[in-house]
Amino acid sequence: xxxxxxxxxxxxxxxxxxxxxxxxxxxxxxxxxxxxxxxxxxxxxxxxxxxxxxxxxxxxxxxxxxxxxxxxxxxxxxxxxxxxxxxxxxxxxxxxxxxxxxxxxxxxxxxxxxxxxxxxxxxxxxxxxxxxxxxxxxxxxxxxxxxxxxxxxxxxxxxxxxxxxxxxxxxxxxxxxxxxxxxxxxxxxxxxxxxxxxxxxxxxxxxxxxxxxxxxxxxxxxxxxxxxxxxxxxxxxxxxxxxxxxxxxxxxxxxxxxxxxxxxxxxxxxxxxxxxxxxxxxxxxxxxxxxxxxxxxxxxxxxxxxxxxxxxxxxxxxxxxxxxxxxxxxxxxxxxxxxxxxxxxxxxxxxxxxxxxxxxxxxxxxxxxxxxxxxxxxxxxxxxxxxxxxxxxxxxxxxxxxxxxxxxxxxxxxxxxxxxxxxxxxxxxxxxxxxxxxxxxxxxxxxxxxxxxxx
RNA sequence: GUCCCGUUCGUCUAGCCCGGCCUAGGACACUGGGUUUUCAUCCCAGCAACAGGGGUUCGAAUCCCCUACGGGAUGCCA
Numbered sequence: 001x002x003x004x005x006x007x008x009x010x011x012x013x014x015x016x017x018x019x020x021x022x023x024x025x026x027x028x029x030x031x032x033x034x035x036x037x038x039x040x041x042x043x044x045x046x047x048x049x050x051x052x053x054x055x056x057x058x059x060x061x062x063x064x065x066x067x068x069x070x071x072x073x074x075x076x077x078x079x080x081x082x083x084x085x086x087x088x089x090x091x092x093x094x095x096x097x098x099x100x101x102x103x104x105x106x107x108x109x110x111x112x113x114x115x116x117x118x119x120x121x122x123x124x125x126x127x128x129x130x131x132x133x134x135x136x137x138x139x140x141x142x143x144x145x146x147x148x149x150x151x152x153x154x155x156x157x158x159x160x161x162x163x164x165x166x167x168x169x170x171x172x173x174x175x176x177x178x179x180x181x182x183x184x185x186x187x188x189x190x191x192x193x194x195x196x197x198x199x200x201x202x203x204x205x206x207x208x209x210x211x212x213x214x215x216x217x218x219x220x221x222x223x224x225x226x227x228x229x230x231x232x233x234x235x236x237x238x239x240x241x242x243x244x245x246x247x248x249x250x251x252x253x254x255x256x257x258x259x260x261x262x263x264x265x266x267x268x269x270x271x272x273x274x275x276x277x278x279x280x281x282x283x284x285x286x287x288x289x290x291x292x293x294x295x296x297x298x299x300x301x302x303x304x305x306x307x308x309x310x311x312x313x314x315x316x317x318x319x320x321x322x323x324x325x326x327x328x329x330x331x332x333x334x335x336x337x338x339x340x341x342x343x344x345x346x347x348x349x350x351x352x353x354x355x356x357x358x359x360x361x362x363x364x365x366x367x368x369x370x371x372x373x374x375x376x377x378x379x380x381x382x383x384x385x386x387x388x389x390x391x392x393x394x395x396x397x398x399x400x401x402x403x404x405x406x407x408x409x410x411x412x413x414x415x416x417x418x419x420x421x422x423x424x425x426x427x428x429x430x431x432x433x434x435x436x437x438x439x440x441x442x443x444x445x446x447x448x449x450x451x452x453x454x455x
Numbered sequence: 456g457u458c459c460c461g462u463u464c465g466u467c468u469a470g471c472c473c474g475g476c477c478u479a480g481g482a483c484a485c486u487g488g489g490u491u492u493u494c495a496u497c498c499c500a501g502c503a504a505c506a507g508g509g510g511u512u513c514g515a516a517u518c519c520c521c522u523a524c525g526g527g528a529u530g531c532c533a
Binding site: 112257436 | 462467468484493495497
């Protein structure tokens with residue numbers, strides 16, 4: 001069997017969204033699974049709408065997700081150039097081939113591809129005008145996900161615009177031929193286009209690649225109907241990068257949109273996904289993006305990280321939030337993170353969650369204070385705790401001694417330690433929930449704790 | 456309008472190709488309990504689906520047909 005060559009062929013007209021990311025991911029997974037080649041080809045034939053910023057954003061997001069390409073921008077390859085805007089000569093020679101074969105004609109400055117079959121005119125309800133149609137033989141689309149699909153084209157279509165640029169259908173097919181693409185993995189929205197493409201492959205006398213049309217990703221019904229678009233909330237990959245999601249978690253979640261390992265497991269490392277990935281296991285029906293589930297997967301990844309790695313991801317988040325200096329203490333950072341790691345689902349929550357470990361300028365939840373002070377004994381408890389804790393020497397400030405300190409206090413007043421804990425926690429952190437209480441005090445340190453209890 | 460694709464818990468899915476093991480499994484979410492001296496994590500339990508109708512068959516989520524609904528295409532966008 002021929003070695004697999006797949007391509008992801010985005011058009012840099014906007015940001016990289018979930019749907020494109022999944023198409024890229026599935027192509028990449030298939031290439032890695034089969035030991036084939038993953039080509040990145042930039043379809044920038046629409047000069048009006050392409051921007052360099054969009055291209056940059058796209059490459060950045062691809063790299064962030066770890067989708068490395070074997071051929072394409074920055075990677076080289078024997079089938080270049082990989083920007084369609086630089087392949088004009090190639091398209092021109094393929095065009096001549098069709099012209100010689102008598103499969104084209106010109107109309108209003110544009111060049112059309114001519115279908116074979118009986119011609120007739122008919123009123124078209126969609127276009128609301130009389131159009132020329134063709135009774136062409138249906139083409140057979142052999143799709144690895146959907147099985148055989150038969151579809152007939154019935155209108156000639158433009159392959160070169162009046163402005164001299166070739167169109168998507170034409171360049172897409174020409175490049176797939178010229179680049180030796182063996183498998184076309186793309187969204188289901190292209191299924192109806194595929195009959196055009198196969199007509200072209202046949203006109204060129206080229207072998208038709210294998211197809212795999214992926215089910216679409218639909219909008220959350222609370223936002224609207226139809227396929228997810230780049231304007232929808234949660235649609236942009238960029239957003240997850242900015243929100244400090246782990247790329248591996250996002251990649252894992254996106255892989256689960258339409259594909260499943262079929263063994264009831266969902267959190268899989270990328271090696272396992274590559275190993276198990278099969279196009280024929282892909283779902284036929286569309287999926288809906290679920291942010292909560294992605295957050296859950298992210299949480300699972302976060303919890304599994306060694307604290308050193310966790311710190312590596314967390315440090316830039318905390319420095320960006322102004323809580324930590326670039327070269328702030330690594331050991332202190334790790335002690336703090338060890339307490340926070342299993343408490344939060346996304347790193348974006350981290351600055352708010354642990355601010356009080358780094359600064360005295362943290363927010364206080366006044367509603368929580370009202371609750372704690374219902375009996376009006378907040379200050380009393382606080383000062384009791386302060387006196388007791390102040391008796392602990394600096395070099396004896398640890399969880400075990402803090403424990404006995406509170407135990408003694410409890411005995412003395414015939415109360416539970418719990419009588420002081422929330423009060424102290426609030427005084428020290430401004431909230432009533434957070435990491436383990438005693439270790440938290442230990443890490444924050446004696447002087448800071450005592451000072452905060454005095455306010 | 457026409458053509459094409461699809462339809463299992465609220466959501467993602469397993470099962471469907473090769474009918475019986477399916478009183479339909481898992482996960483997220485949600486609800487309730489438990490563990491935790493705090494807060495989380497965690498554990499347990501509960502909720503909840505084969506779109507509808509016909510057929511084929513001893514037997515259908517699984518095969519066939521129809522209907523409904525959803526999606527896509529129908530562009531000198533990709």
